[in-house]
Amino acid sequence: MAYYIADGWRAAVATAGIVSILYAGVFYRYVRNTPQGATYFSPKKLGPMEVTSKGDFILYIIMTMPIFIAMAIICWRLSPSGVALLSETTTYLIMAGLGAWFIISSINSYRFNKDNLKNGVLELHRYKFKQVALLDLAYMVTFGSEVAVVSMFPLLFTTEYGYSPAKAAVLAGFFMAMNLVARPAGGYLSDKIGRKKTLMLTVVLSSVGYLGLSQINPGWNFWSIAIIVVFCSFFVQAGAGATFGVVPTIKRRLTGQIAGMTGSYGNVGAAGFLLVNSFFSSTIFFTVICLSCAVVSVMIFFFLDEPKGKIAEIMPDGSVQLIDVS
Template structure:
């Protein structure tokens, strides 16, 4: 195998790990989005109104915000093998709970907890970065993310048919329960089939746990500022569930959540200081520095790319059904076109990033998705369905190529922090999803698409401040010697 090509037909060494890991991610995405194509059946069975349906969509991506941060820290500390196995096993149990729910409150609780499975993506990012060199990591991460992300499309295409095969008003319950059973079985398969690093390699761990390490005073304050939107998104969710929104929570509980989020934020600031107080005492040696602005730009880029994908994948079947007056199965198949592009677009984004440069590729992708969402905002019932689907898939190409480009950079920031960098970027994807879905519950679908377009334009400006990764990064081996790792 050359330095620039991956033999994907092989099932040995790093390619074997890549295949086993994208399958784990694929299953986690099937579980995470198993409700979206079945929403109309769930609505009919339990007599839900449209506001409750939209609440379920928001709840599905809420817990993933803190989960990705926490899972990022845990994977850096304990390794991806055990973390992916645990995540799939635990999420399967929650999936069974959702399948047997018989009230909106039970559905809401199960959907909120299932946001946890969305953190699986972060685990694989660290796993793939351990097995592939810098010249291949963009393509490898793109394949992992793209083929795994296709799980949402697979759910959209297959679950309505599976539900019909089981038949009856409870067909959707069996379809969702089946996805949980698959996750449970694969948890054991994955644990017994992979290792955290190639034989003889060192798994670098953070020096301290509880917060991400930074290497300058300016980065310390930027890190704190970049944490605020994550708490704001959770507060937005609480507001949406309060009497001001769908009244799932009482006003007193909502206020308690707001206070809790403020307390939690300052508790995190305390941990950030404890982990990084040395930057106020002495300068970090140049060889061990990295720029946190790289993380900040990647966070915003993933908010615009994956955040919008999450929101659109969740609402697109219903959007097509209502816009063109077609059945649930037809709408699910047409909407799957958005996620279907993951198979090729995310790997292409990673490949272009490896070949053309990280910053240039991100610039092209985000420009393309801004135009794409503007066009989607123009879709009306008068459009030919074929044109609407083509516009959706064209937009989707740039969205997911952009995701591939983001995570082609993530492993090149600082190796021992890869899980945490991936976790924070991933969490920002969910910040975007919660924000966009909340906006969708207040405005028309057309305005929703235009808001995402505007967000992409702001992100495009931010990307211009990112530095192209060059040279090498330094990591310290357990015996104290320094190992240099190529990032270019």
């Protein structure tokens, strides 16, 4: 639509907006918080994420830093040093605001978790925040790299490869279209063969896919490039699905917050990888993502715990329910 009619991009964006609004109504009408008969567990109180040990609190603060750094990168890209949509004064004010926001957020997180840090938490109700941190990193190199690649693909293939806009859009479309199959497949395999194994395998093969993309050049024919694109895309998006296959197994009442933080790391990855693309060639861009995937896969292998056994949640009547996560 965006290519074949006048002002097609406006029509495409408007159509997407209309469909989204209509689907929002359908979703609200028919989707439940939980399956029929299941209990909906929510955080004990609203606020920052609950952690259950001092080490986890430190790791939580460390893992919130890249989120603010990503926003600072976007601000810098809009500053006079980038596309000049923001004035220098506005840029400094936003940067200062982000710094203050991080400090206030950290203080509020400490206040929120003060009792847990001072008095401790029963072993039954503890969870390991490292699980969340590893999922953040996995989503950063999967969905984050996907957003970055789709953003730069059209310009790469039109300027460096001499493809027409339609032909370049086809390759970008190949990368996105795999999402329809690959992301559900990642979740399905996570259920069937194990969550850690699936996540590690998909991230490793994503690294292989990006290694392949780092080798392409204008001398390659279209279909050879397309095969590499489809291979890489499948495992990148399967990795994103496998990441969210682990999220509900960590702490049921915090699932929404864990999912939100994990999802935010997609933006962290996109901002970071596109920053690399701004300064270096596409070969280096793909190589950086390849190495990032490799490093994260090693971290998953050594530090991610395979979900097993049961997690405990408190029912509305005060009783404890054990939920099987194996």
